[in-house]
Amino acid sequence: MSQAPPPLGTPVVRREGRDKVTGTARYAAEHTPPGCLYGRPVPATIARGRVDAIRAEEALALPGVHAVLTHENAPRLKEPDDPILAVLQNDRVPHRGWPVALVVADTPEGARAGAESLRITYESAGHDVLLTEDHPGLYTPETVNGDYPAVRERGDTDRAFVTAPVQIDATYTVGALHNHPMEPHATTAQWDENGHLTVHDSSQGSTKVRDSLVTAFGIRPQQITAVSEHVGGGFGSKGTPRPQTVLAAMAARHTGRPVKIALPRRQMAAVVGHRAPTVQHVRLGADLDGILTAIDHEIITHTSTIKEFVEQAAVPTRIMYGSATSRTTHRVVALDVPSPSWMRAPGEAPGMYALESAMDELASALGMDPVELRIRNDPANEPDSGRAFSSRGLAACLEKGAARFGWYDRDPRPAIREEGPLLLGTGVAAATYPVYIAPSSASAHAAPDGSYRIRVNATDIGTGARTVLAQIAAEALGAPVENVRTDIGSSELPDAPLAGGSAGTASWGWSVHKACTLLRRQLDERAGPVPADGLTVTADTQQETAEESPYARHAFGAHFAEVAVHSRTGEVRLRRMLGVFAAGRILNPRTARSQFIGGMTMGIGMALTEASTMDPVFGDFTESDLASYHVPACADVPEIEAHWIDEEDPHLNPMGSKGIGEIGIVGAAAAVGNAVRHATGIRLRSLPLTPDTLLPYLL
Amino acid sequence: MDPSRGRDDGAQQPAATGDRSTLTLQINGTERTLTLDHRTTVLDALREHLGLTGAKKGCDHGQCGACTVIVDGRRANSCLLLAVAHDGAAITTVEGLADGDRLHPLQEAFLDRDALQCGYCTPGQLCSAVGMLGEAADGFPSHATPRRAPVSAPAPLGADEIRERMSGNLCRCGAYPRIVEAIEDVAP
C-alpha cells in the first residue's frame, strides 16, 4: 500500500475553487436579505472646506428613494478606531471624494438617481494637494507604517559617502498607485429586532471589522456578526474596514431595513486608500570592489489631513545590504488628499524599486555584474539590529535565478541587442519582505467518524487559506487532508488577525497547529472511542507570538526580467520574467506559485502601466476608472516563472513558513526598469515606464 | 436591405412611454419573464432580480470584463446591456456552463491550473474563454492574428493569441499565466 503524501508541501487543489468556477461562491454584495435596500454614497466635489447645505427634497421625491443620510441626520458614532470611518458626523470635507451623503433606495438604479438629484453646496477653502520635495509642511514623524522608527542612522554616512571611490546619487519617484481589487468594496448590513448587527463585508479580516464596528457604534462584540466568506481581492485596501462598512450599518439602522452598498469603481480611488507617492533620494558609496561603505535612503511622502500614514519605503534598506554606515529617513506632509493606506508590500515595494535601481546603477558604475554586486554585499547579520538572520536566502535566490534565467550569458553593455525596431535587455533585482506574526486563536474538533473540523476566523482573499489551513491541521493531526473541514470567514469563529502583512497563514496556521497538536494529544491519551459529541480543543498563540525573536526574520527573493522596448514608439513589453524566492517552507506549491506570480504581475503594472495622477486643480486622482488606471491586461503578462529554494528555518513557527503574499511585487519593478536600461541605455528614475516617458530619449 | 422590416415583427412592442417593461430572457436554457426598470442592465437583472450572482460587477462600465456572459452565442459585457433591449435573448452565465455536476472542460482546466485566486474575475474569464474559443473556431481574427492568415479559416490559438483575445478580462490577482495555460489545455 502506498502511503499518502504528507499534507504539508503538497499541491492540494484550492477548496473553494469549484464554487468559484461555477459562480456559486458568494461575495459581500451577493447577499440580499428580504427587504434589502441599496445605498449609494455621494462624494464631496471640493478638496477642502465644509458642506454648506444638502437639499434632498428632489431626491426624496423620487420613487423608491427611502432615505438620504447626511451629517445632519445620520446616526452618531463614537470615535472610530480609524478616522476614515467617521463619515457623516460633521460638515468637514477633508478631501475630494469624501462621502458627504448616502442615498438609500429600493433599487440600485433608484439609489444612483437619488444621488444625482442631491443639491449640495459647499464652502470651499483653498487646497494643497501636490507633494513637492521642498514642501514647507514636510516633517519627520515619530514612526512610519509598521511602527518602525522614521529615522535610523549608523556611523557617519555623509563622510563615508563623500570619501567613497564610487558614488551613486540619484532620486527616484514612484507616483500614487491604487490597489483596485476586482471586487469593489461592499457591505450588506442588517440589524435584527434584538439590536444584533450582521454585516457581510468585503474585508481581509472580519474580526477587525467587528472590532471597528464595536468601537464606532458603541456596542458589544456579541452584538455583531461580521462575515467575509469570499473576498474578491484586497491587496491591503480591505485590511481594515472602509467607509462603506460603517455607512451600510448606519443606513440599516436608520431605515430599519437591510442595506447593501457596493462602492462604484469610480469612487474607490478616493476612499479605499492608495499607495502614497514617494520621492526617494538614494546615495550609495562603494569601494572599487563594490563593497558598500555608505547607504543613504531619504523618503518624502504624503499623508492626508485626517490621519498619519507614512509609507515606510526606506525600511527595507535597513536590512538589505551590509555597509559600515547607513542612514534611512522618512519625511511626510499632510495634504488635502485622500488617505493613503496599505497596498501590497507597503514600504518594500516602492523602497526596493529605488534601492534596487540604485544597485543596478552602482553595478554599471563599477563595471560589475549586478548579481555579483549583490552577493558581495550580502551581510552575515541584519545590518540595522546586528541580529543573526533566522535564514537568509538572497544569494541562493540570485544564483539559482541567474542559472535558470540564463543570466550568465548576458552581455552587460546597454543598447546593443536589436530585433528589428525592438531593443532587448535583461535586468535583475532583489526582493525582501519581513516575517510578521500576529496572535490568533482556533479550535479543532474531532468527531467520532474520524473527521475533523477546524474553526478560525481566517479570511481567504484568494490565497487559498481554507486549503492551506486544512493541510496544516491534517499534518498536526496525522490525518488525511480530506478528513479536515475548515470553517473561516466569520467573526462567530475564534478570533484571528486579518489577511495582511503576508502573515495570515503563519498566524492562523500556528493557532490551528497548536489546537490540532493538543487535540491529537488528547486523542492519543484517551482510551476508547471519541465521545458522541466529539472532542474540541481551543488554542491561542498570544504567548508564543509575544516573544520577541532573537533572530532577524525576512523572506528574500530575486527577479529576472527580459523586455523589448520599441525604439520608435517607446512601448515597453515584457518578454519573460522569472522569480526565485526564499520564504521558508512552501506549504502548498500550487497556491504559493499563484501568489508569487500574482505579486510579480502587480509589479509589472507598477513598472509599466499603473499611475494615479493627482489633479492639482480639483484635488482628486485623474485615473478613476479601469479604462484610465491601467491594471495590466492579459496581453501585458508573458510567461512568468516562480521558483523557490528549500529553506529550513526552525525560528519561525511550527510550519516553518514565511509569508509569500507580498514578496512577489517587491523588486519586480526594479528588475523591469533595469532591463529597460540594459535594452536602451536609458536610465529613467520614475515609474511607470510608459511611451511618453521613454520616447523623448529614443528620438 | 429593407429598412422597413425589423427582425421580430411578432414581438410585442414596448411603448415609448413609461419607464418599465416586461421582458423575457432565456437564461441558461430557462425562460424568465421579468418586469424591469428600463435602466436595469442585464447584469443587474441577473444579480439583483434572478439571484444569479455568478456574473460579477467589477466596474459597471465595460472596462474589466468581470460581468462577461454569452448573449445569443457571443460574449458581451452584461453591465452595458440594457435588459429591455435584450428581450428574447438567450444568455449563458457561468452558472450555465457545467452540465449538471460535470464541469465544463474550461472549469476543470481552471481548477487544474489554479487559474484563479480571489475568484471575482473567474466567471467572466470563463464565459469570455468559452466565447473566445467559439470566435476563433469561426475564423474571427484578433490583433495578434498574423496579417496574412487565411481569411475565414479557424484561427490557431497560440499563447499570444489567447492573451490578446482575453485582454478584455482584467485579473488583479495576476492569474493570467495560469489562465492562458488553462485555455491552452482546452483549445483545439
Added chain:
Amino acid sequence: MKPFAYLRARSADEAVQESAARPDAVFLAGGTNLVDLMKLGVEAPELLIDISRLPLDQVADTADGGLRIGATARNSDLAAHPAVRTRYPVLSQALLSGASGQLRNTATTGGNLLQRTRCPYFQDTSKPCNKREPGTGCPARDSAQRDLAVLGHSEHCVATHPSDMAVALSALDATVRLHGPDGERTVSATTFHRLPGDTPDRDTEIRPGELITEVVLPPSPDGAASVYRKARDRASFAFALASVAAVLSVRAGRIEHAALAFGGLAHRPWRAHAAEDVLRGAPATDETFERAVDAELTAARPLRDNAFKVGLARNLAVDALAELAADS
C-alpha cells in the same frame, strides 16, 4: 440616471420620425458607450429608440466594387468580414486594435463613430467641461493633459476622439450615410467629425434626428496596401496614445495613391492632407515619408504634457508608410 422610455423601432423611418418628434430621444444600438455615459450622468435621454434590431447590419459589395457597411454591423463581424480583411485590412486592423473582444461583439459601426471623448473632465459631471456643458470652461488645459490633443484644438476644448475605426474610415475615403427628417444625405468620414472651435459640444456634423444608416467604402485603389499602427500604454485594451491609418500604392518607385490619417491627436480623426500632397507622385523613400509627415505635423501645437505625441505620431506614420512601400 433618470428613468427613460424605450421604443424598439420597427423601421429606420419610424426611428427617425420618433426622434424628430422627441428632441430628448437618443438612438440605442450596441450601447457600449451610451449606457456608459448614461451611468456617468453625461447623457440623460428621456427616450431610447432602439435601432439594434433594424436590418442595418449587413456588409455587402457595392456595384462599383466598394463596400457598404450597415450602421449596426458589429465591430467584430466587420473586422472579420472577408472583404474587409482582404480589401481594407487597415479597417480590420483598426477595429481589432480597439476595445476588447466583448466590446467589439456589442459595439456597432454607427456607435463607434458616435462614441465620445474619454477626456476625464468630460466624463466627470462634477467638473466643468465645454463639451458637456458649453460655457463652463476647459479645465483639461491646466490639468491632466498627457492624453489630449496636439492638433486642431481650441481654447475651448483639447479633447481627442477615441475611435480607431474612424481613423481607418477617414483614410479609406469612406462616406457616412445619414437618414434624417429631411431625407438622406452623405457626409465624408473625414469631415463627419468636427474640430472643437467654439462649439466643442458638437462632436460631428450629424443633425438632430439623423440616424447613421451605413458607411460606404469606395473601391480600394489599384494596388493599394493599407495598415493601421497604434501605440498605447497597455499591450491591449487601451486607447491610442497615437495611431495612424495609411493607404499607399506605389508604381515603379513612385507613389500613386496615398492616404494618411492620425488617431489620438485631435478632436477628430486627423486626415493628413498636407502629407498626402507631398507623397503623391514622389519617390517612395524614407526621405519622402519623413518630409511628408513633417509637413503635416508642423501644425501641431502640443500642450505642456503631450509633446511626445508629435514624435510618436511621426514615427508611427513614417514606419507605416515604409512598411507599405516595402510590401508593394
